[in-house]
Amino acid sequence: MGAPSSGSGKTTLTLALLGALRKKGLSVQAFKCGPDFIDPTLHQVVTGRSSRNLDIRMCGKKWVHSTFTRHSQSADVLVIEGVMGLFDGGTSSTASLASTLGVPVLLVLDAGRMAESAAAVVKGFETLDPNVPLMGVILNNVGSPRHLALLKEAMAAHCSTPVLGYLPRNRDVSLPERHLGLHMGNEGRLTGEIQERLSNTAAEYIDLDQVLRASSWIELQPDTILQGFPTEPGPVRIAVAMDAAFCFYYDDNLDLFRSYGAEIVPFSPLSDPRLPEEVSGVYLGGGYPELYARALSENRSMLAAIHDWVSRDGLTFAECGGFMYLTEAIQDLEGHRYPMAGCFPTLSSMKKGRSALGYREPVTLEDSFFGPGGTVLSGHEFHYSFIDEMPEPVVRTFRDNGFGLEGYRVHNTVGSYLHTHFGRNPETAGSFIAACRNSRRACRGANT
Numbered sequence: 001m002g003a004p005s006s007g008s009g010k011t012t013l014t015l016a017l018l019g020a021l022r023k024k025g026l027s028v029q030a031f032k033c034g035p036d037f038i039d040p041t042l043h044q045v046v047t048g049r050s051s052r053n054l055d056i057r058m059c060g061k062k063w064v065h066s067t068f069t070r071h072s073q074s075a076d077v078l079v080i081e082g083v084m085g086l087f088d089g090g091t092s093s094t095a096s097l098a099s100t101l102g103v104p105v106l107l108v109l110d111a112g113r114m115a116e117s118a119a120a121v122v123k124g125f126e127t128l129d130p131n132v133p134l135m136g137v138i139l140n141n142v143g144s145p146r147h148l149a150l151l152k153e154a155m156a157a158h159c160s161t162p163v164l165g166y167l168p169r170n171r172d173v174s175l176p177e178r179h180l181g182l183h184m185g186n187e188g189r190l191t192g193e194i195q196e197r198l199s200n201t202a203a204e205y206i207d208l209d210q211v212l213r214a215s216s217w218i219e220l221q222p223d224t225i226l227q228g229f230p231t232e233p234g235p236v237r238i239a240v241a242m243d244a245a246f247c248f249y250y251d252d253n254l255d256l257f258r259s260y261g262a263e264i265v266p267f268s269p270l271s272d273p274r275l276p277e278e279v280s281g282v283y284l285g286g287g288y289p290e291l292y293a294r295a296l297s298e299n300r301s302m303l304a305a306i307h308d309w310v311s312r313d314g315l316t317f318a319e320c321g322g323f324m325y326l327t328e329a330i331q332d333l334e335g336h337r338y339p340m341a342g343c344f345p346t347l348s349s350m351k352k353g354r355s356a357l358g359y360r361e362p363v364t365l366e367d368s369f370f371g372p373g374g375t376v377l378s379g380h381e382f383h384y385s386f387i388d389e390m391p392e393p394v395v396r397t398f399r400d401n402g403f404g405l406e407g408y409r410v411h412n413t414v415g416s417y418l419h420t421h422f423g424r425n426p427e428t429a430g431s432f433i434a435a436c437r438n439s440r441r442a443c444r445g446a447n448t
Contacts, residue, residue, distance in 0.1 A: 001079065002086035002094045003108040004121060009140040011039055012198070013108050013167070014081040015190070018046040019199030020208055021077050029075035031068065033094045034083035035359075035380045035419065037248040037286070043081070045190050050251050054080065054101075057092035057359055058378050059423030061100055067252060067423070068101060077212070078103075086125060086132070092359070095132045102218050104135035106211070107161070111151055112141030112169060119154035122161055135214040136164035138206060143169045164214065165206030235263040236437040239279040243268035245296060246321060248286035248419065256422050256429040261437070269325065273301040281315040281436030282306075284322025286419055289340075290350050290385065293330040297338035310343045315369055315436050316413035320383055323415035324348040327387060343410055344394065346387045356381040360418055362398035362407060368414065369435035370428045377428065379420040412439075 001017070003010050014030070021028045030043035030051040035058055043051035052071050054064045072078050082094030086105065090096065098105050107125060111118050122137055137155065142148045152163055202208070238257060240249070246269060254264055265276045270292060275282065289296055297303070310316055310326070318326050326343040333350050340348075357380075364375045377398070390408055397414055398407030407416040422429040 001108060002082040002098070002105045003110075004125070005085045005088075005110075008108050008110040009167070010081055010108050011042070013138055013140065013202075014039075014079060015042060015046055015195070016167075016198040016202035017206070017208075017211070018043060018079060019195050020202035020206070021079070022047060023199050023203065024208065026076040027074065028077045028079060029071055031071075031078070031080040032083075033080055033097050034089075034092060035382075035421070036083065037250075037419075039081055040251075041247075042190055046195060049075070052252060053250060053421070054097055055092060055421070055423075056096055056100060057090075058380060058421050063252075063423035063426075064097070064100065077215070078218075087128065095129060099129070099131040102216075104133045104214070104216055106164070106214075107134050107137045109137055109139055110141050111139045111147070111166075112143070115147060115150040116154040118151050119158040122155060122159045126159060126161055134161040135216070136162050136211065138164060139166035141169045142166045162210070162214070164211050165202075167201060167205055235261055236281070236433060237265050237276070237279040238262045238281045238283055238433070238436060239265050239267050239276045240283045241269050241285060241322060241325075242266040243270045244287075245270055245289045245292040246285050246287040246325075248319075248321065250421050253420070253422050253429065256426055257433055260430045260433040262433050269302050269306070270295050270299060273299075274305045275302075275309060280439050281432070282309060282317070284316065284318040284325060284415075286320035286322060286383075289321045289324050290330055290332065293332060293338035296325065296330075297340065303339070303341045306341045307343060310341070310411055310413045313412045313439075315432075315439050316415075317369070317432060318413065318415035319419050320381070320417050323417060324385060324387075326413065326415050330385075343413060344387075344390070344408060344415060346390050348385050348387055350385050353384070355383050355386045356417060360400055360403065362400035362403075362416075362418065364407075365397055365399055365405075366395070368397060368409070369412070369432045370414075371431040375428060375431075376425060377418065377420055378424040379418045381417050381419065383417055 001010050001014050018028050018030055028047045029049055030047050031054050032040045032051055033054055035055050040051035052067050056064055087093055087095045109118060126134055139151055148166060155163055265279055267276050324330055326341050327346050327348045328342050329337040329339045329347055331337045331347060331349040359380045362377050364370055364373055366373045395409040396405040397409045399405055
């Protein structure tokens, strides 16, 4: 599912199509092009299956093929939601992914402010890259039967790509948003009523049978990455923060942890009084700590348990929101400060605009639980907060060309704004689990 630009309606159309295909009795596996955390959770609500990210730039072609193969085996239909405009982003683009996997593109065109000119847009997408074939077009924001007729006539006269359906303007479907995008699937905003309206809309205005006929069979490459992992003696328990404040995780990362022998033990910094028993490592992912800063700050027993764990050299990996949670405090836009765990001597402050957005490939500067010094990590940043200058005694652990020194270590805790995906270098996940396994610091409850 691609489009000429962001805001064309890809996510809405994807969710509508997923729901309509499921209503036909098909098992549907969804994927998301790019590093986005939010859209896959919405896919999962509709399909009942974990949606996986496919990102060539962040994870490499080998991992993308492996993930695509691994999660396609038991599905009748595979649907990939694209990112931005079809050709935007070079190797990270939807077009690059479609070409790599050999899948055709269903183009979503927002026709709300055009008529016959739509044919020129589609013609350009047909001819720009022959390795990215279009299977069909869905016209979005169609205003009237006359508008639809003009669009179809122009397309028939000038384009070879068929129109497989449309969505009318002002339909009664909306997906609420906030500063990082749409709401997560587990927040309940994608209600059963909205799902019903979406799937019914797709069934009414899109020729689903023609969509399925226009789809192509693809040859899946063998999955060689997660086969043959060494069997470790007994599981190692890893505490993973999972609640409304900490919800940005790649399921692929957690699968890799499990492949190296980890038992994932969820806990909630919002509501639990202490860390889980008998864990050997802590993983604090990203999310929305700024939205729950008061509640996080008021859970003083958990903050004390985290601070105690870090000060006793417990292995901790903190990303973005998890990193903010380990600073002295989170300051909101109104200047209110909410004390946090205080492991890193700096303040996290929110700003109205984005602080950072983009891919990162930092190199570690020292031996760590990621592996030996010189290990290359891969991931991305997307956040609206910033930290005060970190005091010099705090160790810098990464160097990223163009971004300087970043990533910080206190004791055996590493925190940064980087959202890491281990797909390009799975051994880094194995190194973290091995370090946890070898650690003598196992938490036996809060403040012990």
